[in-house]
Amino acid sequence: MPADRAYDLVLFGATGFTGGLTAEYLARHAPDRLRWALAGRNPAKLAAVRDRLAAIDSGLAELPLLTADVTDAASLRAVAESARVVASTVGPYVHHGEPLVAACAAAGTDYLDITGEPEFVDLMYVRHHAEAVRTGARLVHACGFDSIPHDLGVWYTVKQLPTDGPVTVDGYVRAGGRFSAGTYHSALTAFSRTAETSRAAKARRAVEPRPDGRRVRAVPGRVGRVREFGQWAVPLPTIDPQIVRRSAAARPEYGPDFRYRHFAALKRLPTVLVAGVGLAGVVGLVKVPPTRRWLLGRLASGQGPSAAQRAKSWFRVRFVGAGGGRRVVTEVAGGDPGYDETAKMLAESALCLAFDELPETAGQLTPVAAMGDALLDRLVRAGITFRTLKA
Numbered sequence: 001m002p003a004d005r006a007y008d009l010v011l012f013g014a015t016g017f018t019g020g021l022t023a024e025y026l027a028r029h030a031p032d033r034l035r036w037a038l039a040g041r042n043p044a045k046l047a048a049v050r051d052r053l054a055a056i057d058s059g060l061a062e063l064p065l066l067t068a069d070v071t072d073a074a075s076l077r078a079v080a081e082s083a084r085v086v087a088s089t090v091g092p093y094v095h096h097g098e099p100l101v102a103a104c105a106a107a108g109t110d111y112l113d114i115t116g117e118p119e120f121v122d123l124m125y126v127r128h129h130a131e132a133v134r135t136g137a138r139l140v141h142a143c144g145f146d147s148i149p150h151d152l153g154v155w156y157t158v159k160q161l162p163t164d165g166p167v168t169v170d171g172y173v174r175a176g177g178r179f180s181a182g183t184y185h186s187a188l189t190a191f192s193r194t195a196e197t198s199r200a201a202k203a204r205r206a207v208e209p210r211p212d213g214r215r216v217r218a219v220p221g222r223v224g225r226v227r228e229f230g231q232w233a234v235p236l237p238t239i240d241p242q243i244v245r246r247s248a249a250a251r252p253e254y255g256p257d258f259r260y261r262h263f264a265a266l267k268r269l270p271t272v273l274v275a276g277v278g279l280a281g282v283v284g285l286v287k288v289p290p291t292r293r294w295l296l297g298r299l300a301s302g303q304g305p306s307a308a309q310r311a312k313s314w315f316r317v318r319f320v321g322a323g324g325g326r327r328v329v330t331e332v333a334g335g336d337p338g339y340d341e342t343a344k345m346l347a348e349s350a351l352c353l354a355f356d357e358l359p360e361t362a363g364q365l366t367p368v369a370a371m372g373d374a375l376l377d378r379l380v381r382a383g384i385t386f387r388t389l390k391a
Contacts (some may be wrong), residue, residue: 114144144342162324163255177313
């Protein structure tokens with residue numbers, strides 16, 4: 001990583017809801033040696049965020065502010081060339097994310113984001129992975145609730161199993177909380193672009209190498225009752241299984257034959273049925289431009305739950321792993337998944353890339369492939385729980 005950059009970390013999108021929370025987390029928890037800056041397109045709004053940070057730590061009153069816009073390639077190039085790590089919270093990423101990824105890949109600058117958009121991740125692999133490998137940049141997507149608890153949780157589980165033969169892991173997600181406008185807009189955008197998402201996945205499969213001599217799968221499960229937890233399991237079509245599968249492909253520690261399934265865990269069957277019907281209805285509506293525009297207008301950019309609302313939010317992901325005749329049940333748990341904990345995960349990932357001793361890697365990577373145990377240890381120290389329930 002270039003050592004002669006002006007900043008260890010630049011936070012791009014600091015004026016957004018999650019970006020502001022990430023900046024506040026860094027203000028409270030970043031080491032004194034961190035050289036960092038805020039970047040965005042509106043200098044006045046950046047200055048307002050800096051004023052909030054100065055109320056937390058008076059030493060941040062002169063925190064550098066960088067004006068940059070995704071429509072201005074020169075401004076993004078200047079940001080990328082000034083930093084060792086750039087973290088972005090500017091979504092929907094399929095509309096706004098690529099110019100910054102391209103700038104970081106070209107400059108050899110590490111890049112992180114919190115996207116949960118499969119189309120974007122696949123397109124960035126096809127278009128910028130090779131350049132990032134050439135320059136030494138690490139491009140790490142999905143560094144928020146999508147997909148760090150699941151990616152790191154499976155890694156934590158697999159390490160407790162013999163991996164000289166087949167290994168299976170099932171993940172069961174439960175969460176309570178509200179979402180911000182950014183998450184809402186990203187989700188609706190993804191629902192409206194199923195054909196584009198399929199084409200991007202196909203393009204990636206055509207160029208991405210497969211593990212040599214190993215089998216790695218993420219497969220859909222079926223709706224069913226999980227007696228052990230007293231809950232219903234519903235296949236969850238998020239980006240998380242794809243991230244887990246790519247981590248398993250990158251790390252031989254997952255064994256010669258690895259399989260993952262991903263579920264939402266719900267207490268009551270009627271909830272399962274209502275959720276399925278509601279999701280199908282939304283997917284249909286967002287494909288029609290007038291209703292899509294109406295739905296997107298329900299929440300304005302920058303909105304999100306209050307601190308009091310976030311304090312009541314939580315998440316828990318349980319994993320059932322099996323291999324070599326052994327079975328383990330593990331859990332990853334924390335507070336507000338969409339915002340407070342996502343801000344924590346993104347900030348700790350950025351600090352991990354900036355300061356920790358990590359494997360020599362480059363190109364598009366998953367959180368586990370890029371950071372593994374170093375990030376897991378950081379998250380534990382930051383208050384996210386990783387524990388073994390049954391071994």
